Amino acid sequence: MIRWLIPMLAALAFIQPVSAQDRMPPAPYAYTQLDDPALEEQARELMHTLRCLKCQSQSIADSDAPMAGDMRHQVRTRIAAGESPDQVREWLISRYGDYVSYEPQVSATTWPLFVLPIVLLVLAGTVLMRRIGRRKGDDAVDDAA
Structure with missing residues (x-):
């Protein structure tokens, strides 16, 4: 009995943090558009050129994955702060690698x-x-x- 109890407890210790990530509330700009229509258009155009790392076949604009929501939030936040779409793209590539971009350099x-x-x-x-x-x-x- 004890021989099976230890591996089960270890498995539960690893499962809990993973399941907790899905219960986190979405980032504020994950599903909310920017107030400035010009900035929102820049953000949307950029989001269609970035790959969701979890879905892999969808852009972050089309994906419902929590990770894509976080990436949309980052794009909108950085564009609202005055960064250009190219600067935001470079930041995401430096953070996640070349794979995140549908337009490889x-x-x-x-x-x-x-x-x-x-x-x-x-x-x-x-x-x-x-x-x-x-x-x-x-x-x-x-x-x-």
């Missing part, structure tokens, strides 16, 4: 993602051209015989 860590598809296309084109050239050469030999 070329950097020291992401350049292979931009270069590799081009290299693969050139390589595939080269292989294809060699095979086509080889077939034409074989056809010319067959015609001569």
Whole structure:
């Protein structure tokens, strides 16, 4: 009995903090728009270009996840404080990494993602051209015989 009790208590100790996060009230600007329509438009445009880290396939503007609500709150708060959308994007990228943005930037860590598809296309084109050239050469030999 004691052998099973200790692992169960340990599991409950880890489950409780996770479930507590979902019971937290949403951040004030998570579901409330800014009073200035121009600032709200800037915030909404930015929110559509940022990925929800929990949902992964939705923008923070479309997601109902608590994390997306917190990110919407951060976007609106920072834009209301006078930061530009680019400054807010850079802050979120520095905090959560490049994955948070649907508009990736070329950097020291992401350049292979931009270069590799081009290299693969050139390589595939080269292989294809060699095979086509080889077939034409074989056809010319067959015609001569």
